[in-house]
Amino acid sequence: MTLVVNPGESISMPMLYIITPTYKRQEQIPDLTRLAQTLMHVPSIMWLVxxxxxxxxxxxxxxxxxxxxxxxxxxxxxxxxxxxRKVKARGVSNRNKGLQWIRENFVDQNGVIYFADDDNTYDLRLFDEIRSVKRVGMWPVGLLTSYGMSSPVVKNGRVTGFYDGWVANRKFPVDMAGFGVSVSMIIKNPKGNMPYVPGYEEDGFLRNLNVKITEIEPKAENCTKIYVWHTQTKKNKAPAKVNATIHGQDNIWTLYQQII
Amino acid sequence: MTLVVNPGESISMPMLYIITPTYKRQEQIPDLTRLAQTLMHVPSIMWLVxxxxxxxxxxxxxxxxxxxxxxxxxxxxxxxxxxxRKVKARGVSNRNKGLQWIRENFVDQNGVIYFADDDNTYDLRLFDEIRSVKRVGMWPVGLLTSYGMSSPVVKNGRVTGFYDGWVANRKFPVDMAGFGVSVSMIIKNPKGNMPYVPGYEEDGFLRNLNVKITEIEPKAENCTKIYVWHTQTKKNKAPAKVNATIHGQDNIWTLYQQII
Structure with missing residues (x-):
């Protein structure tokens, strides 16, 4: 790990590898702007967009x-x-590309990997939790399904099950934003990639990494705090065409070129 | 103005009064979290929530x-x-309360007032534009109506009209996020409040402030850049009730109390 010491940054701080899949749409730039302005507060990160x-x-x-x-x-x-396909597994090619890059280029074996979609909301306290992960850490995610959240069930400091309203028949019924895994786990399991199976991306990935339920580290005060939310940005229709006769020579034309 | 000098902060920097109306809902905390983490980058602000x-x-x-x-x-x-009323003018009582507080308590006559709803997206560069407002500044807002944006039309450095797809018959067809006004304008026009007229809140406010179209300062490089977007966070249904027999003694119960 390269030791760049900024104010408030410890030299022994494990690197966070934040993998963000994204695609072009009207909301892409605002969504990434918000995420960027959150990540700008977080020391010792590498952002894979x-x-x-x-x-x-x-x-x-x-x-x-x-x-x-x-x-x-x-x-x-x-x-x-x-x-x-009718139902697509979005973001899988992106995340697997990120994993491949980390396997080939990691510099900090104590680092931790996190999948951060561009429209979620991340409380800054989440990043301290991610950074403390030794192998596999999990925590609650807010605003998910009819349950309003998704979380491991924790009893006496151990994960005993999951509270999650998404598809059934999963060993790990968790959301993409609800876990982090160590770089060393990624290195030790070179076939630990994400499958193209809609609804089972997280489950398949954690299975491919040979994660055991007994080794899950419950984070965010034993999963009693919500530090990340599955917010969704409302999709907008394609903008109406600007009338070039009226606005071809003014700022409206310039703006229009930026939003199409 | 109290001169608190932080790194990168000039002692002559006008204060930004950011007025944010909000109300309780499932998305309130994530929306305010994102906004807060953006405002934490901005020097010399007072946030009225x-x-x-x-x-x-x-x-x-x-x-x-x-x-x-x-x-x-x-x-x-x-x-x-x-x-x-069937169609409500949301946020008007909040914004007028903020204006009243500023009239009674302002400390920086060179300050600028901005209405920042909690679900919009603000590029950090916007705040420099707001801070440079002398009387009334305006700039484009993205992701609005079928036009995909709302902006003053600017020719030769002057505002000559508006490109906006919202309700008709307005002198100032602009969005709440598309303008800033100086503290001195607010002080000089003690009756310059926002009316309870849905769709005409911005127009009524700017009319009540006796703004003239000729005095509008076009910002964001003569209104050719989008630094703020009217993003909307998808509303979620109330979460399903947690079964107290199963989860009454574990972390799921604790989480549930936080989201209802």
Whole structure:
């Protein structure tokens, strides 16, 4: 690990590898702006922003450059056979690309990996919890399904089950935002990738990593605090075309080019 | 103005008075968390968080204390006659309460007032634009109506009209997030409040302040940049009741108490 010591940053702080899958849409820049402005508070991170696209979005590139965060901006388009499916496993190609990069380039074996979608909400306290993960840590996620949350059930400091309203038949019924795994786990399990199975991405990934329920570390005060929420940004329709006769020579035309 | 000089903060920096109306709902804490983590980057601000409620939400109070931001946490419940209406002018009582507080307690006559709803997205560059306002500044807002944005039309550095897809018959067809006004304007126009007229809150306020279109200062590089978006957080249904027989003694019960 490169020891860059900023104020308030300990030299022994494990690196957080934050993997964010993203794709082009009207809400992409605002969503990434909010996430970036949260991550700008967090020391010792490496942000892997991975687009499901054929070309890097230059607006995303400009945003990343402005943040001052250590980042990687990469592409991982969804494979063609997956694109043809009715129900798609979104973000899988992106996350597996991030895992591959970490396996090949990790610098801190004490580091921790976290999948941070661009529209969730992250309380800054979450990142301290992630950083303390030794193998696999889990914590509650708010605003999920009809249950209003998803969380491990914790009794006497141990995970004894899960409270989660999503699809059945999972060994690990958890949300993508509800766990972190150590870099060493990723290295030791080179086949520990995410499957293209909608609804079972988290479960399949944790199974492929050979995680045992008994080894799960309950975080966020024994899973009694919510530090991350599955907020969703309302989708907007494509904007109406600007009338070039009226606005072809003014600022409205310039703005329009940025939002289409 | 009290001169508290932090690193990177100039002693001559005008104070920003950020007025945020809010109300209790499942998404309130995540929305305010994201906004707080953005405002924590901004020097020389006073954050007026004003709840449409009968009692201050202790979760909001705890959040505000953690931020380190200079803030005020106040109540301004919607008047009963307004509550009975089918279409309500939300946030008006809150914003007028904020204006009243500023009129009575302002410390920086060079300060600027901005209405920042809790679910919008604010690029940090916006705050520099707001701070430079002398009387009334305006800028584009993204993700609004079928037009995909709302902005003053700017020609040769002057505002000549508006591009906005919301209700008609307004002198100032702008969004709440699209303008800032100086403290001195607020002081000079003691009756410059916001009317309880749904759809016409911004227009009525700017008319009550006796703003002239010729005096509008176009910001954000002559209104060619989008630094704020009208993002909306998807509403979630009330969470299913937790079974007390199963979870009455574990962490799920503790979590449930926090989300209802």
């Amino acid at each position: 991975i687009e499901d696209a054929e070309m890097l979005n230059p607006q995303v590139a400009a945003l990343l450059r402005r943040t001052g965060i250590k980042y990687l901006h990469m592409l991982a388009p969804m494979p063609k056979d997956q694109k043809m | 004003i709840e449409d409620a009968e009692m201050l939400n202790p979760q909001v109070a705890a959040l505000l204390r953690r931020t380190g931001i200079k803030y005020l946490h106040m109540l301004a419940p919607m008047p009963k006659d307004q509550k009975m």
